[in-house]
Amino acid sequence: MSSNKDISDQIADRIEGGDSAGVKEWIEKAIQENIFIAEILNKGLVKGMSIVGAKFKNNEIYLPEVMISARAMKVGMDIIKPLLAAAKIKSKGKIVIGTVKGDIHDIGKNLVGMMLEGAGFEILDLGIDVSHDKFVNTVKNEKPDVIAMSALLTTTMMNMKEVILALEDAGIRKNIKIIIGGSPISHTFAKQIGADSYAPDAASAVDAVVDLLNCKN
Numbered sequence: 001m002s003s004n005k006d007i008s009d010q011i012a013d014r015i016e017g018g019d020s021a022g023v024k025e026w027i028e029k030a031i032q033e034n035i036f037i038a039e040i041l042n043k044g045l046v047k048g049m050s051i052v053g054a055k056f057k058n059n060e061i062y063l064p065e066v067m068i069s070a071r072a073m074k075v076g077m078d079i080i081k082p083l084l085a086a087a088k089i090k091s092k093g094k095i096v097i098g099t100v101k102g103d104i105h106d107i108g109k110n111l112v113g114m115m116l117e118g119a120g121f122e123i124l125d126l127g128i129d130v131s132h133d134k135f136v137n138t139v140k141n142e143k144p145d146v147i148a149m150s151a152l153l154t155t156t157m158m159n160m161k162e163v164i165l166a167l168e169d170a171g172i173r174k175n176i177k178i179i180i181g182g183s184p185i186s187h188t189f190a191k192q193i194g195a196d197s198y199a200p201d202a203a204s205a206v207d208a209v210v211d212l213l214n215c216k217n
Contacts, residue, residue, distance in 0.1 A: 007035060008043035011076065015048025015118075018068030020075045027079050037083045041120060045076050049118040053203030063111075066202065070114040077117055091122040092215045093145035096138050098126035100159040105152035108182060111202040112148060119206045132159070132166035139172055146209055149195075151182040160185075161193040177212040181205060 007030045014022035023045075030040050052069045055061045097113050099106055106128050117123045124142060126134060135147060147167075151157050160180050167173040179197040180190050190198035197212055199205035 007033065008039060008047070011040065011044030012048035012051065015045060015069055015073050015076070016051050018065065018072050020072040023072045023076045024079065027076050031079075031083070037080055037087045038089050040076075040080055041084065041089070045073055045080075045118050046120055049073050049115055053115060053206060056201065057203045067107075067111060070111055070118070073118040074114055092120045093209070093213045094122045094124065094142065095146045095148055095209065096124045096126060096135070096142065096144040097148040097150075098130035098135065099128040099150045099152075100156050100163065101129055101131045102159060103151050103153050103156040104128045105150070105182075108152070108202065109148075109150040112150070112181065112199075112205045115202045115206050116148075116209060119210070121209065132163040135163045136166050136170050136172070139167065139176060140170070144176060145213055146177045146179060148205065148209070149178070149180045151180070151185060154184045157182075157184055157189065158193075160195070164194050177209075179205065179208055179212065 007026060010026045011023060011030065014026060027040060027044070030044070049069065052061070052066055056066050095116055097109060097116075099109050113123045113125050124138065124144065126138060138144070139147065147163070149160050149163060151160060164173065164178060167176070177196045179199060180195045181199045185198060187198045197208040199208045
């Protein structure tokens with residue numbers, strides 16, 4: 001019989017290698033051996049994606065490899081989600097994510113969403129071309145902890161500010177944290193429009209959200 005550590009390490013290794021079939025195989029083995037779902041999540045999936053994120057930030061791997069690992073992680077998350085719910089494993093926080101109005105780019109947004117989910121957050125993805133009204137209504141209805149907005153076009157950057165202004169007008173801005181990202185976005189721009197944080201890449205986005213919510217990664 002394999003030890004819990006061996007199985008968790010195998011899951012993390014398969015995530016790092018982008019081996020979706022291997023992730024599925026080892027998670028099913030972990031479930032068969034009655035390993036706690038929280039351990040599968042934190043010591044397997046989260047650990048694996050944390051390694052991937054660190055390598056990405058250090059330019060040891062590049063976007064295609066990260067995307068493959070993220071897909072493998074998603075395979076694992078799809079398996080354990082019902083079990084997490086049944087075990088009443090509390091998420092680290094609820095994140096609403098979307099690409100702002102006028103922008104239809106979603107690769108970066110999707111990667112951020114997958115990595116945040118792999119880090120233990122609940123993700124509500126609003127998709128692309130999201131209006132400020134939709135962000136506001138979602139905040140009112142879902143009570144998220146964080147809004148994560150993406151823009152890939154300089155012509156749509158200011159729509160991030162429109163969302164923040166709409167949240168202020170609705171009287172709910174103070175209830176949430178806001179993080180923004182995308183190729184034309186900078187830390188300076190984030191400060192200018194009143195966002196709480198900026199992330200240059202998906203791995204940094206996870207770190208930023210963890211810091212914003214003061215939770216362990």
